Amino acid sequence: MLKQRTLSDIDIGGRAVVxxxxxxxxxxxxMLDLGLVPGTAVECVGKSPSGDPKAFLIRGAVIAIRSEDSxxxxxx
Amino acid sequence: xxxxxxxxxxxxxxxxxxxxRRTPEERIIAIAGNxxxxxxxxxxxxxxxxxxxxxxxxxxxxxxxxxYKGHIMVDLPGTYSLLPHSAEEEVARSFICLEKPxxxxxxxxxxxxxxxxxxxxxxxxxxxxxxVCVNLMDEAKRKGIRIDLELLSYRLGVPVCGxxxxxxxxxxxxxxxxxxxxxxxxxxxxxxxxxxxxxAVAVLEPVIxxxxxxxxxxxxxxLRLLEGDAAIVEEAAKKAxxxxxxxxxxxxxxxxxxxxxxxxxxxxxxxxxxxSCIIRNAEDVCRGAVNYHSTDHLQRDRRADRILTSRAFxxxxxxxxxxxxxxxxxxxxxxxxxxLSEGLFFLGDRLSExxxxxxxxxxxxxxxxxxxxxxxxxxxxxxxxxMAIFFPMFTLLEDSGYLPRIAYNLDRPFKRCSxxxxxxxxxxxxxxxxxxxxxxxxxxxxxxxxxxxxLTNSFVPCNGRFPTIISLISMFFIGAAGGLFGSVISxxxxxxxxxxxxxxxxxxSKLLSATILKGEPSSFTLELPPYRRPQFGKVxxxxxxxxxxxxxxxxAAVAAPAGIVIWLMANVTVDGATLLAHCTQFLDPFARLLxxxxxxxxxxxxxxxxxxxxxxxxxxxxMAQGSITELDIAGMRELxxxxxxxxxxxxxxxxxxxxxxxxxTTILTVKKExxxxxxxxxxxxxxxxxxxxxCFVFAQLAGMFV
Numbered sequence: 085m086l087k088q089r090t091l092s093d094i095d096i097g098g099r100a101v102v103x104x105x106x107x108x109x110x111x112x113x114x115m116l117d118l119g120l121v122p123g124t125a126v127e128c129v130g131k132s133p134s135g136d137p138k139a140f141l142i143r144g145a146v147i148a149i150r151s152e153d154s155x156x157x158x159x160x
Numbered sequence: 161x162x163x164x165x166x167x168x169x170x171x172x173x174x175x176x177x178x179x180x181r182r183t184p185e186e187r188i189i190a191i192a193g194n195x196x197x198x199x200x201x202x203x204x205x206x207x208x209x210x211x212x213x214x215x216x217x218x219x220x221x222x223x224x225x226x227x228y229k230g231h232i233m234v235d236l237p238g239t240y241s242l243l244p245h246s247a248e249e250e251v252a253r254s255f256i257c258l259e260k261p262x263x264x265x266x267x268x269x270x271x272x273x274x275x276x277x278x279x280x281x282x283x284x285x286x287x288x289x290x291x292v293c294v295n296l297m298d299e300a301k302r303k304g305i306r307i308d309l310e311l312l313s314y315r316l317g318v319p320v321c322g323x324x325x326x327x328x329x330x331x332x333x334x335x336x337x338x339x340x341x342x343x344x345x346x347x348x349x350x351x352x353x354x355x356x357x358x359x360a361v362a363v364l365e366p367v368i369x370x371x372x373x374x375x376x377x378x379x380x381x382x383l384r385l386l387e388g389d390a391a392i393v394e395e396a397a398k399k400a401x402x403x404x405x406x407x408x409x410x411x412x413x414x415x416x417x418x419x420x421x422x423x424x425x426x427x428x429x430x431x432x433x434x435x436s437c438i439i440r441n442a443e444d445v446c447r448g449a450v451n452y453h454s455t456d457h458l459q460r461d462r463r464a465d466r467i468l469t470s471r472a473f474x475x476x477x478x479x480x481x482x483x484x485x486x487x488x489x490x491x492x493x494x495x496x497x498x499x500l501s502e503g504l505f506f507l508g509d510r511l512s513e514x515x516x517x518x519x520x521x522x523x524x525x526x527x528x529x530x531x532x533x534x535x536x537x538x539x540x541x542x543x544x545x546x547m548a549i550f551f552p553m554f555t556l557l558e559d560s561g562y563l564p565r566i567a568y569n570l571d572r573p574f575k576r577c578s579x580x581x582x583x584x585x586x587x588x589x590x591x592x593x594x595x596x597x598x599x600x601x602x603x604x605x606x607x608x609x610x611x612x613x614x615l616t617n618s619f620v621p622c623n624g625r626f627p628t629i630i631s632l633i634s635m636f637f638i639g640a641a642g643g644l645f646g647s648v649i650s651x652x653x654x655x656x657x658x659x660x661x662x663x664x665x666x667x668x669s670k671l672l673s674a675t676i677l678k679g680e681p682s683s684f685t686l687e688l689p690p691y692r693r694p695q696f697g698k699v700x701x702x703x704x705x706x707x708x709x710x711x712x713x714x715x716a717a718v719a720a721p722a723g724i725v726i727w728l729m730a731n732v733t734v735d736g737a738t739l740l741a742h743c744t745q746f747l748d749p750f751a752r753l754l755x756x757x758x759x760x761x762x763x764x765x766x767x768x769x770x771x772x773x774x775x776x777x778x779x780x781x782x783m784a785q786g787s788i789t790e791l792d793i794a795g796m797r798e799l800x801x802x803x804x805x806x807x808x809x810x811x812x813x814x815x816x817x818x819x820x821x822x823x824x825t826t827i828l829t830v831k832k833e834x835x836x837x838x839x840x841x842x843x844x845x846x847x848x849x850x851x852x853x854x855c856f857v858f859a860q861l862a863g864m865f866v
Contacts, residue, residue, distance in 0.1 A: 108428060110605070111683040116435040117240040118685065119275050130465045133474030134572035137581070139465070139688055144272030146461075146688040148568050150575065153683045 091140070091154035094128040100159035101125050107156040119143040120157065187231040188259065189338070192252055192283055193267030194276055195238030196689045198295045198326070200224070202267055203235040205328055206335070229339070234261070237602075240275070242282040242380075243389075243435070256286055257377055257392060258399050263341060264290045265334075270300035270307055270322070271690070273450050277442035280316065284348035286380045290318045291337055298324040299690065304453035311449040317348040326695060349445070350379075353437045356423040357430070360386055360416035367412040368393075372400045383434065385413040386420060388427050461690050468562070474569045481562075482658060485553050487651035490630055493545035494647070498792065500541035508533050523731075531727030532720040538776040539719040540712065542627045547708045550623065554592065555703040559694035563588055567686055577666050578673035578681045580609040583616075587665060590620040594826040597622075598833055606682040612669050614830050615843045618822035619665045620658065624715060624771035628817050629657055631775060635797040636810035661818050664850065676842075718770035726766065726780050740781055754852055755812030755859025757804065764816065768824050774817065808862040812855045819851030 094100050102124045105112055119142055120126070129146060130139040137148040193199040207226025224235040239249040242256065256264060264287045268276030273294065284290045294307060313320035319341055321334040353361070364382040368374060374381065374396065381393045390405070397405050420430055467473055508529055515525045557563060563585060571581025582604050590597030597617040604610040621629060633653045638646045673679060729740040737745075740762070747765075748758030763777035779796065782803045800809075821827070821844040831840035 107683075112428075113243060113431065113435070114240075114683070114685055116432065116439070117243070117278065119278070119439060121436045121439050129462055130469060131471075132469055132568050132571060133471045135471070137568065137571050137684065137686075139469075139568070143275045145269075145275060146690075148571070148581075148684075148686040148688055150571065150684050153685075 088158050089160065091126065091149070091157040091159050092138070092151045094126070094138075094140075094159065096128050096130060096138075099125060099127045103158045103160050105157055107153065111153060115153075115157065118145070118147055126159065185230075187262040187343075189228065189231050189233045189263045189265065190236055190256060190259075190261035190287075191233065191265045191267060192236045192256065192279065193238060193295075194240055194269060194279060196687060197238070197267050197269040197276065199238060199267045200235055201326060202265075202293065202295060202323065202331075202334075203233065205331055207233050231262075239279065241278060241435075241438075242286070243431075253392065254395065256283060257380065258395055260377075261287065262289065262343075263287075263338065265293055265338070266290060267293045267295050270294050270296045271303055271305060273307065274442050274446045277445050278438055281349070281351050281438055281441055281445070282380075284316070284318060285351060286377045288318075288346050288348050288376055289341065289344070290346070290348060291334070291341055292316060292318055292320040293334055294320060294322045296324065297322045297330070298327065299692075306451045306453065308449040308451075312445065315349060315445045315449070318346050349441075351438055351441045353383075354433060356420055356425060357383075357386075357433065357437075360419045363419065364409075364412045364416045367409055371406040371409050372397055372402060374400060382413075382416075385409070386416050387430050387434065388417075464691055465565070465688070468565055469569055478566060478569060479655065479659070481557070483651055483655045485550065485557075486654045486658075487647060488553065489546050489549045489626075490634075490650050490654070491647045492549045493630075496545040497541055500544065501537070501792075504537035504541055505534075508537055526731060527724055527727055531723040533723070535719045535723030535726070535773060535776045535780070536716055538779070539715050539772050542631065542775070543623070543715060543772055544708070544712055546627055546630065547623055547712065548704060550626070551592065551703040551708050552700045554588075555699045556694045556696070559692065559699055561689050561691045564686060564688050568688060571684060571686070573666060574669070575681045575684075577612075577670040578609075578679060579612045579669040580604045580606065580681065581684055581686060583609070583613040583665075583669070586613045586617060587620050587662070590617045590622060592623055594618050594620075594622045594822050595829040598826060598829045601833065606679075608673070608677050608679045609682060611834055611839065612672050612677055614834055615672060615839065615846055616665045616668045618826060618843070618847050619661045619668065619819065621661060621818055622771065622823075624823065625817050626654075628771070628775050629814050630654060631793070631796070632810050632814050632817075633657075634793055635800065636805075636807050657814060657818060660815075664819060668846065668850065715770050715772040719773050719776070722766065722769070722773050723776070723780075726777055730780060744781065753859070754816065754855040755808055755862070756816060756855065757809070759803070760809075760813055760816075764820055768821065771817070771823055808859060811862070812859055815855050815858060816851050819847045819854060821845075821848050 089100070091100065091102075102120055102122055104122055105115055105120065107115065124143065127141040128138055129141045132138070132148070137150045138154065139146050139148050140154075191199055191203050203224065203226060206228050226233045226235070234255065236252040236255055237249065239252040241249075242253045255261070264283050266276070266280045266283050268280065276294075280290070280292050292312070294309065294312070297307070300307065307322065309320045309322050319337045321337050323330045323334050352358075361379060361382050364385060365378050368378040368381055368385075372378075372381075377396065381396055384390075385393050393409075394405055397409075420426075425433060468477055511533060512525060512529045515528060566588065567581045567584040570584040574581045574583050583601075585603065586597045586600040588597075589600045594617050597620070598614050601610045601613040601617070604613055630650065633650050634646075637653055638650055726740070729743070730738050732739050734742065744758030744762045746758070747761045751758050751761040754761070759778055759781045763774045763781065766777050767774040779799065782799055822830075827840050827844050830843040831837055834840070834843075
């Protein structure tokens with residue numbers, strides 16, 4: 085089976101659309117509050133000096149997300 | 161970053177919200193909004209209260225209150241939603257739901273209106289009397305975003321005003337709307353959930369209304385009960401006079417949940433569906449009302465970020481900025497400090513003559529002039545100039561939006577220590593005041609990570625310790641090298657000391673998460689707000705008045721009585737020696753092991769209420785007559801050397817100043833914020849133990865080689 089593409093695979097300048105979230109509990113809620121619901125367009129706009137976290141443009145705001153979390157957001 | 165009269169020092173301890181209407185006509189107006197949308201700027205503009213505002217997510221940690229045309233205005237902590245994650249978000253929800261403000265103003269960011277709309281819809285669900293304030297219109301305009309306020313207002317069913325809170329002129333429409341809406345009933349748009357949810361709510365809502373005599377918030381509470389969040393409902397029930405949740409409500413909630421489960425909506429699925437519904441509704445509200453005319457409006461910010469957070473320059477720029485701030489502080493403070501010192505000591509001599517001429521006894525003159533006045537003069541002349549330079553510069557960095565980038569840059573190292581990147585922000589607050597830094601830890605979601613941030617906050621030297629470190633550096637490590645060269649070396653050394661403190665923060669964080677605070681780093685999201693040009697004039701005035709004078713006032717309030725106590729200790733003789741001598745002799749053998757002496761250790765102990773007075777105590781103890789005469793750097797060095805100081809003593813004193821018990825206010829704040837004496841004790845013992853260990857090793861090693 086093909087590995088699913090996740091938000092952490094998107095590099096600077098790359099765009100994607102959220103398909104589903106694999107995380108649960110309060111982090112899921114946090115992501116949803118930021119507007120990361122299925123169908124939301126996301127763009128990676130930067131990386132911190134060590135490459136993680138990355139910054140994503142989500143509904144007009146720039147949000148930094150760590151790779152452990154962005155790995156759980158399936159995109160297409 | 162609230163380093164203000166209301167957030168530093170003793171006032172940093174949250175007294176909690178206590179609102180009481182003084183007259184029946186008085187209204188309570190709450191200001192809610194996402195973090196970093198200019199909520200506090202707006203609050204200041206409306207209330208005229210000097211509450212400080214900053215440019216990063218989550219800075220309003222306690223509830224600020226002000227008065228607006230005879231009404232009480234409350235600035236709630238920034239929150240993305242009323243389904244809270246962190247302690248401070250919960251404050252916002254509880255306030256709106258339980259305190260029942262008469263009017264809510266929801267401040268939105270014009271540049272990401274859709275997300276703000278989320279919160280608007282949730283607030284109107286509880287409090288129908290709501291005004292939407294679309295702020296940062298100027299910024300949005302520059303980014304090519306057009307917003308149809310009338311269309312928004314029509315769709316939401318509540319008034320919508322556009323403002324640029326930094327420009328007072330744009331507030332007229334808002335104040336007019338507030339005045340008009342204070343008592344008007346509105347029927348805002350209701351969030352439409354999916355059919356199964358609406359059916360379940362229809363079962364539960366009337367029961368809550370009937371049993372708890374609640375009206376507007378019943379729908380919101382019904383939804384919370386359905387998703388299994390009973391805490392807020394129980395609180396609301398208590399507020400409504402019921403001792404606990406009525407059986408009828410519990411049964412109805414059970415029925416509702418069964419109905420939902422039958423539709424496949426288990427707790428997790430239900431939650432997702434609720435949030436998705438809210439977001440869909442927000443999208444519907446904004447559709448066509450928000451128009452983007454250029455898609456590359458974030459280009460400038462991204463170019464800046466590409467440099468400031470890059471692999472090659474990210475860390476060096478941070479260190480250079482730190483260095484620059486310290487260099488400017490040291491250089492700029494040098495001359496005014498000297499001038500102040502000369503002036504104040506001249507006045508002291510005149511005061512002394514005056515008292516003698518008035519025929520007062522010598523001991524009274526001693527207490528007033530040599531005790532209280534001279535310690536006060538020392539604290540003012542040494543502290544005021546660096547603070548007056550440091551605080552505004554810090555505020556400029558804060559205003560510009562650079563601080564969240566520091567947290568972004570440092571998240572990885574903090575994660576390595578199983579801590580949270582936001583700890584970088586609380587650390588930065590610690591530079592101003594450790595107590596404020598500890599309160600600031602509320603922005604961290606996980607309790608474990610919040611405790612780590614609180615316990616390690618005192619490893620960054622607060623403003624009370626800077627002057628001590630700076631003056632010791634210039635006394636013992638700059639020597640004859642004056643001028644530019646000397647000041648650059650001073651700044652370099654000070655930066656190294658700070659970097660050591662930051663290093664110790666990482667080491668201790670790691671240590672804590674490997675021992676008493678075991679756990680994995682939790683997840684982390686941080687908003688990187690747009691860069692904004694700082695408002696220079698306002699920043700300087702505000703940070704001068706609000707921070708500098710306040711912190712100085714606090715120091716002075718401690719310094720004067722401390723001066724009296726020390727003068728008495730140095731002048732009251734028991735068994736042929738002064739009290740001070742007895743104490744310092746007792747401490748001396750132990751202090752020597754740490755590369756200090758009894759006097760220095762005693763000074764740190766007496767400095768518990770405020771670190772600012774450590775050096776004046778040392779000076780006073782060394783002077784035979786037990787008071788300070790006017791001393792420049794060279795004179796102080798001579799005095800210290802005569803009392804057996806070497807560069808090793810100075811280095812150990814600097815190290816100990818960086819790492820010892822925090823001031824009493826900070827310790828009390830930890831007790832309150834962490835909820836336990838245990839944590840307060842650890843916050844004092846941990847840095848002390850580490851400081852003593854470092855000083856011991858340093859002194860012994862230096863003893864071997866020198």
